[in-house]
Amino acid sequence: MTDQKEHLVLIFDNLIRMKNECSCSIFSACEISDITVKQINYLKVIDSHDEITFSRLAEITRNSKPTITEMIHKLDRMGCISRKSCPHDGRISYLYLTERGEMIARAEQNALQQVIERLIDSLDCHEIDLLIEILKKVR
Amino acid sequence: MTDQKEHLVLIFDNLIRMKNECSCSIFSACEISDITVKQINYLKVIDSHDEITFSRLAEITRNSKPTITEMIHKLDRMGCISRKSCPHDGRISYLYLTERGEMIARAEQNALQQVIERLIDSLDCHEIDLLIEILKKVR
DNA sequence: TTATAGTTAGGGATGGGCTAACTAATTATT
DNA sequence: AATAATTAGTTAGCCCATCCCTAACTATAA
Structure with a gap:
């Protein structure tokens, strides 16, 4: 036993x-060695919500919009996400994972x-x- | 399949x-909610080395001795480690995990x-x- | 005109690291 | 035995990255 x-x-x-x-x-x-746990969590949230916006991501993660802007820029520089502006509303950007971002998430x-x-x-x-x-x- | x-x-x-x-x-x-990954790793190193000293811990983790002093104070305040000075050499302290420290490690x-x-x-x-x-x- | 989406500027807490200079204890040397 | 050199750990003071904030802004839409 x-x-x-x-x-x-x-x-x-x-x-x-x-x-x-x-x-x-x-x-x-x-080829990303210095990604953090928080960053991975952001990627997971983006992965699990289709066509998510900055504001929605701020809501879900309970952070301010400037925090999201900064984080998205960082993840963008790392080649993990891409964004596309909404054709019907120029204020809105949708967030997507790149292949690399998806692999990490x-x-x-x-x-x-x-x-x-x-x-x-x-x-x-x-x-x-x-x-x-x-x-x-x-x- | x-x-x-x-x-x-x-x-x-x-x-x-x-x-x-x-x-x-x-x-x-x-009852420790805000412990970090690094702190847990220090506890694991201490757990896997019997009667480890500050200097040895600095060597193993490749950090300076002041860094170790500070980290040990933090882990001590959290109730995760205890120390006992060497009876044969007053300069040396041995590090031990408390019950709590061991549970976490x-x-x-x-x-x-x-x-x-x-x-x-x-x-x-x-x-x-x-x-x-x-x-x-x-x- | 008002509201909304996202940005910029500027700031701050926290974690986790460092060097330089120190004290106390031990070991080596004269 | 006395002094010099080494070693263990501490203290002070600093630095940097991450991740968060508010206030004020721009551009777009209602």
């Missing part, structure tokens, strides 16, 4: 390490997917089904 | 969410253990063995 637990801890430690390696290589592929999720791909490659179809059945029971 | 992958992603997403919840409750149990690891305990509780002995056998194959 204790032995099983230790065994599982080692196995999951290894899976977590694999996932970390994947996200690290995603970040280094983006989704790095963790993509790292998980890569680990699962490796997992699928290492197992046969029956084993995968079995794994799914077992892990589905965990509550 | 694609279906299996999506299924596994959902399952692992859920496990990761569970682990995050565990580490969040560990941190809130420590090991939060991630303990969160993983809690998830695995839940996993073990949800499965019977045979299923656990099967799970171990399957996941051991992942490389």
